[in-house]
Amino acid sequence: MSRENVEVVRRIYEAFVADDPETALGYFDPEIEWREPPQSPGAGVYHGRDGVRRSYEHWVRGWASYRLEVEELVDAGEHVLAKCRQRVRGRASGVEVDQPLFSAWSLRDGMAIRMRMYHDEQEARAAVGLG
Numbered sequence: 001m002s003r004e005n006v007e008v009v010r011r012i013y014e015a016f017v018a019d020d021p022e023t024a025l026g027y028f029d030p031e032i033e034w035r036e037p038p039q040s041p042g043a044g045v046y047h048g049r050d051g052v053r054r055s056y057e058h059w060v061r062g063w064a065s066y067r068l069e070v071e072e073l074v075d076a077g078e079h080v081l082a083k084c085r086q087r088v089r090g091r092a093s094g095v096e097v098d099q100p101l102f103s104a105w106s107l108r109d110g111m112a113i114r115m116r117m118y119h120d121e122q123e124a125r126a127a128v129g130l131g
Contacts, residue, residue, distance in 0.1 A: 002075045005107045009080045012112065013070045021056050025049045028112045035116040037101075065089040068101075079128035080105040083121070104128045 008027050015024035034052045036043040036059070046055045060066045067087045074081040082103040089096045102124035106114040118124040125131055 002077050004110060005078065005080050005105075006073050006075050008107060008110055008112065009073055009082060009105050010070070013068070013082065013084075016056070017068055017070075019060075021053060025052060027110075028052060029108070032112055033114045035114075037117045037119050039119060040117075062091065063088045064091045064094070074128075074130070076128040076130055078107060080107065081124055081128045081130060 012024045012027050015021065015027075028049050031048060032052060034046040034055055036045075036055060044055070046052055065088065069085045069087075070082060071085055072083040074083070082105065084101045084103065085098065086101045087096070087098045099119065100121070102118045102121050104114075104116045104118065104124050104127035105112055106128075116124075116127055118127070122131070
């Protein structure tokens with residue numbers, strides 16, 4: 001099942017990168033738990049597809065420009081570690097930020113049930129059992 005999990009996460013990111021959150025949401029369990037990095041502005045924990053939609057809209061639409069690139073998806077059985085890079089430009093400040101972003105995905109029956117974001121790779125690796 002792990003190869004299939006990596007493919008599900010790949011499809012989720014492809015949809016988000018294409019600014020098609022509705023397609024991405026189709027891969028989420030209705031009760032998904034979505035956690036943003038605690039250090040991020042306005043970070044929070046969201047539940048369900050509507051919660052993920054709110055988080056996505058808040059985060060992506062909050063920047064003058066936002067670009068996410070998936071660098072690697074690591075198979076960890078029922079989990080997938082996503083190594084990404086986000087490049088953003090502040091709406092008011094114009095400041096550009098280029099930083100890594102790691103996500104620990106948990107899946108069951110081909111659906112994402114939990115996603116936790118981290119700025120620290122070691123924390124993300126530990127979250128998927130690759131510590």
